[in-house]
Amino acid sequence: MMSLPFFGFFASLACVFAGKRTASIVLFAISLGVMLLLFKLHATDPLAVSL
Amino acid sequence: MSPDVSRTLNALGLLAISLVLAGAFLDQFIMHELPCPLCLLQRAGFVGACIGLALNIKFGPSPLHYGLTILAAMAGAAVAMRQTLLHIAPGDAGFGAAILGLHLYTWAFVVFTLIILGCAGMLLFERQFDRSVRVAAIPTIGMVALAVAALMAFGNGASTVLECGGGLCPDNPTTYELLQKSAPPAR
Numbered sequence: 467m468m469s470l471p472f473f474g475f476f477a478s479l480a481c482v483f484a485g486k487r488t489a490s491i492v493l494f495a496i497s498l499g500v501m502l503l504l505f506k507l508h509a510t511d512p513l514a515v516s517l
Numbered sequence: 518m519s520p521d522v523s524r525t526l527n528a529l530g531l532l533a534i535s536l537v538l539a540g541a542f543l544d545q546f547i548m549h550e551l552p553c554p555l556c557l558l559q560r561a562g563f564v565g566a567c568i569g570l571a572l573n574i575k576f577g578p579s580p581l582h583y584g585l586t587i588l589a590a591m592a593g594a595a596v597a598m599r600q601t602l603l604h605i606a607p608g609d610a611g612f613g614a615a616i617l618g619l620h621l622y623t624w625a626f627v628v629f630t631l632i633i634l635g636c637a638g639m640l641l642f643e644r645q646f647d648r649s650v651r652v653a654a655i656p657t658i659g660m661v662a663l664a665v666a667a668l669m670a671f672g673n674g675a676s677t678v679l680e681c682g683g684g685l686c687p688d689n690p691t692t693y694e695l696l697q698k699s700a701p702p703a704r
Contacts, residue, residue: 468554468686471561472674475568479667482571494568494585498592501561505596507685508554 471501520577523645524659527573530635531662534563534570537628538669542676544621550613551680551690555600559625560673562593566632567666574659578645583636590636594629597622 474497481490518526541560544550552560569586573579600622604611611620619627639645679693680686687694 467684468557468681469674469677471558472564472670472677475561475564476667476670476674478568479571479663479670482568482575483663483667485575487572487576490568490572491581491585494565494589497561498565498589501558501565502592504554504685505558505592505599508558508688509599 468504471497471504474500518642518645520645520647521656523578523639523642524574525656526639527570527578528656528659528662530632531567531570531574531666532658534567534632535662535665535669538563538673541621542672544613545676548614551693553612553688553690554686555596555603556612556622557673557677557686558596559593559600559622562589562596562629563625564666564670564673565589566593566629567670569636571663571666574655574663577648578639580640580646583640587633587636590629590632594626594633597626597629601626 474493478490478493478497481487481493538560541552541556545552566586566589568589569582569584572582572585576582600612601620604620604622613621616624677686680690682694
């Protein structure tokens with residue numbers, strides 16, 4: 467699950483190599499969306515505070 | 518600034534971001550500090566920032582491409598700022614070792630800010646977007662930068678799979694979960 471943004475961006479770079487600009491941009495947008503979703507899931511990770 | 522000069526600068530920027538990701542790998546494999554979920558998302562932000570620069574190198578400079586890099590850098594900066602604030606309370610030791618007094622997530626915020634400022638600076642030069650100017654073939658440094666960025670993207674994906682398997686990552690990772698599961702049971 468956490469690896470999805472990396473492989474999505476990798477696929478986007480592969481599209482750049484292949485000369486497919488639109489596909490690259492679409493894959494970038496999807497991967498960024500997944501990254502932000504994962505951020506929402508992990509943004510409330512517990513604080514490690516010793517007071 | 519001509520399109521060719523812009524592409525060369527984009528290639529150098531791409532290599533610089535790849536260097537940051539390589540530094541993160543060094544910390545992971547040499548210092549044995551496994552990246553936490555927020556750390557991984559910051560790495561994803563860096564990889565995402567590479568896409569716009571890669572598009573500039575391959576297809577020629579475009580404001581849209583710079584916009585993609587800025588969006589990815591803003592997302593990465595938000596994650597870095599969140600992690601910085603999670604550990605900002607007095608007495609909090611922070612996550613991982615500090616380098617020159619700052620933790621990696623704070624340095625990440627600095628670098629994301631530099632990426633955004635760099636893109637803003639590049640957008641000031643309009644001649645690079647002139648399609649009537651003949652553009653040479655992709656410079657060698659551009660191809661090298663693209664290849665290195667792709668290697669970093671795939672490498673981070675593979676490392677994340679080893680660390681977390683197919684699900685979400687633990688908040689404070691200590692082992693590579695996939696390697697633990699596949700290891701033979703102790704006698």
